[in-house]
Amino acid sequence: MRFSFCYIPTLKESPADAEVASHKLLLRAGMMRKLTSGVYIYLPLGLRVLDKISKIIREEMNAAGFQELLMPMVQSADLWKESGRWEHYGKELLRFKDRNDRECCLGPTHEEVITDMVRGEVRSYRQLPVRLYQIQTKFRDEVRPRFGLMRGREFIMKDAYSFDMDIATAEQSYKAMYNAYQKIFQRLGVRFRSVVADNGSIGGSFSHEFMVLADTGEDTVVFCDNCDYAANMERAEIRWNGNDSELSCPPCENVDTPGAHTVSEVTKLLRVPSAKLVKTLVVLADGKPAGVLVRGDREMNETKLKNLLKAQDVKLADVTTLVSLTRAPLGFAGPVGLDLPIYADLELQGDTDYIAGGNKADTHMKHVDLHRDAHITAHADLRNIDSSDVCPQCGGPISLKRGIEVGHVFMLGLKYSEALRAAFLDENGQERLMIMGCYGIGVSRIAAAAIEQNHDADGIIFPPPIAPYDCILLNLDPNNAEVTKTAEKIYARLQQFNMEVLYDDRVERPGVKFKDADLLGLPMQIVVGARGLARHVVECKDRRCGERGELALGNLDADLHQWASRVRDGWKTSV
Numbered sequence: 257m258r259f260s261f262c263y264i265p266t267l268k269e270s271p272a273d274a275e276v277a278s279h280k281l282l283l284r285a286g287m288m289r290k291l292t293s294g295v296y297i298y299l300p301l302g303l304r305v306l307d308k309i310s311k312i313i314r315e316e317m318n319a320a321g322f323q324e325l326l327m328p329m330v331q332s333a334d335l336w337k338e339s340g341r342w343e344h345y346g347k348e349l350l351r352f353k354d355r356n357d358r359e360c361c362l363g364p365t366h367e368e369v370i371t372d373m374v375r376g377e378v379r380s381y382r383q384l385p386v387r388l389y390q391i392q393t394k395f396r397d398e399v400r401p402r403f404g405l406m407r408g409r410e411f412i413m414k415d416a417y418s419f420d421m422d423i424a425t426a427e428q429s430y431k432a433m434y435n436a437y438q439k440i441f442q443r444l445g446v447r448f449r450s451v452v453a454d455n456g457s458i459g460g461s462f463s464h465e466f467m468v469l470a471d472t473g474e475d476t477v478v479f480c481d482n483c484d485y486a487a488n489m490e491r492a493e494i495r496w497n498g499n500d501s502e503l504s505c506p507p508c509e510n511v512d513t514p515g516a517h518t519v520s521e522v523t524k525l526l527r528v529p530s531a532k533l534v535k536t537l538v539v540l541a542d543g544k545p546a547g548v549l550v551r552g553d554r555e556m557n558e559t560k561l562k563n564l565l566k567a568q569d570v571k572l573a574d575v576t577t578l579v580s581l582t583r584a585p586l587g588f589a590g591p592v593g594l595d596l597p598i599y600a601d602l603e604l605q606g607d608t609d610y611i612a613g614g615n616k617a618d619t620h621m622k623h624v625d626l627h628r629d630a631h632i633t634a635h636a637d638l639r640n641i642d643s644s645d646v647c648p649q650c651g652g653p654i655s656l657k658r659g660i661e662v663g664h665v666f667m668l669g670l671k672y673s674e675a676l677r678a679a680f681l682d683e684n685g686q687e688r689l690m691i692m693g694c695y696g697i698g699v700s701r702i703a704a705a706a707i708e709q710n711h712d713a714d715g716i717i718f719p720p721p722i723a724p725y726d727c728i729l730l731n732l733d734p735n736n737a738e739v740t741k742t743a744e745k746i747y748a749r750l751q752q753f754n755m756e757v758l759y760d761d762r763v764e765r766p767g768v769k770f771k772d773a774d775l776l777g778l779p780m781q782i783v784v785g786a787r788g789l790a791r792h793v794v795e796c797k798d799r800r801c802g803e804r805g806e807l808a809l810g811n812l813d814a815d816l817h818q819w820a821s822r823v824r825d826g827w828k829t830s831v
């Protein structure tokens with residue numbers, strides 16, 4: 257493609273609201289534009305990236321025995337009411353009414369639609385398994401759309417669904433998808449890991465996430481340094497071996513802590529380590545208040561709490577609710593005398609002589625023995641794992657890394673088939689429910705994640721498999737007949753080799769072209785200029801490592817092949 261014919265509006269500066277590299281670079285490289293919050297126009301180069309990603313996904317999905325279909329974006333509320341999610345999904349579900357006053361929503365996911373279709377069609381075990389997928393635009397009215405394509409409101413997802421007659425075949429479907437995902441992310445050329453993920457509180461289910469490792473990731477992933485354990489922080493269990501120390505705890509008493517409402521303020525004032533404090537968090541679980549206790553140096557884990565309480569939604573109570581329940585301002589809640597169900601983290605079963613909020617302004621309590629002084633409803637694993645913990649599988653040391661969730665495979669079990677009565681008749685004529693799995697990949701998020709992993713100060717460095725073009729060919733002097741003739745000849749030759757080429761034939765200064773070439777991040781650059789031609793060569797650059805070389809005009813075909821494979825292979829070994 258000739259650059260002079262293209263719509264590639266590159267920018268010198270990144271827009272002020274872009275925080276992370278992929279967001280800045282996708283805008284600067286003229287690959288996308290924002291329409292409104294979390295909603296983007298994919299410009300031609302950006303669309304080529306999405307098409308490359310989708311092509312690899314399609315090939316592997318088809319190879320795994322899944323068939324493509326395309327479902328509508330607009331869905332009727334009736335199905336969502338049947339599954340119970342109309343009520344529970346929350347504000348991410350964009351709801352509206354049509355002209356006949358019928359309630360509808362924009363699909364954030366398609367379990368309801370596909371289950372409804374399959375239940376109407378499939379009657380016998382002979383028709384199972386059903387394995388389908390689509391690549392389609394989703395809408396989720398995210399609370400905090402940010403980071404460009406990483407967390408959009410409108411985004412492209414590949415979603416797949418499997419329906420099986422029994423657990424054994426359902427596990428085969430799951431495995432087929434898990435393996436296909438391994439191949440997909442390998443082929444995409446990103447550095448990734450699959451990790452054990454949260455599966456909510458659905459019995460008989462399990463799930464894995466595929467994470468692209470990058471510092472800007474919103475998820476934290478836990479890896480064991482010794483064994484193969486890898487899990488999302490949401491889910492990583494904590495091994496607690498009890499605590500034998502038998503401290504005798506003096507009677508508890510109030511202590512003045514004027515203005516100290518954070519852990520660090522209290523520890524400074526009372527000169528104690530934060531592990532001696534108990535944090536009391538008041539939460540609303542599906543609207544019902546509860547107290548949660550974790551040690552002062554720990555973080556509560558919302559997912560674990562949600563699963564324990566079997567709640568759809570857990571959030572910290574707003575200040576007004578907190579004040580009315582604890583009769584104290586924010587920062588002074590404590591477990592003693594708190595008239596709420598109280599859930600305490602496992603490690604608080606152990607030694608017990610703590611400092612906690614006094615449920616009174618500017619007051620804490622010391623010598624709190626949780627067994628003696630508080631009414632704990634239950635102890636459970638309710639906190640985030642941290643680097644001082646050990647691997648729950650082998651007891652070895654762990655490390656924490658940031659990751660971007662690009663894929664998710666989920667064994668759903670009966671969740672939707674039960675709610676929507678997706679049943680079939682088995683070999684004995686008995687009615688049974690189908691066992692489902694669902695499998696998502698964030699197509700547009702992958703484009704962002706790949707750039708988070710691969711960029712430098714000058715721009716994007718595309719993994720070759722998803723680059724919008726394989727190569728950019730720079731004509732440094734379009735007004736020079738000799739240079740142009742050679743550039744045109746190389747352009748034609750590259751196309752004959754089935755290489756996808758962006759030919760920069762613009763009448764622009766060489767500096768502009770070099771800058772744009774680095775910004776766009778195509779894997780290989782070929783530079784045709786008068787100086788090289790005098791020596792019968794053109795210059796070549798590998799965008800990833802910056803290595804430069806020359807292609808001899810007299811040996812053009814062989815030299816081109818050699819460079820192209822060097823760039824490709826260099827990438828493979830660098831992943």
Ligand code: ATP
Binds near residue numbers: 407661700
């Ligand atoms: P997250 O935890 O990041 O919100 P999720 O668990 O809600 O994701 P799934 O419902 O599993 O996401 O969706 C499947 C895939 O779709 C995710 O693995 C992710 O790659 C992608 N995805 C989800 N939400 C968004 C979004 N707002 N913008 C872009 N991609 C998204």
Ligand code: MG
Binds near residue numbers: 661664
């Ligand atoms: Mg997920």
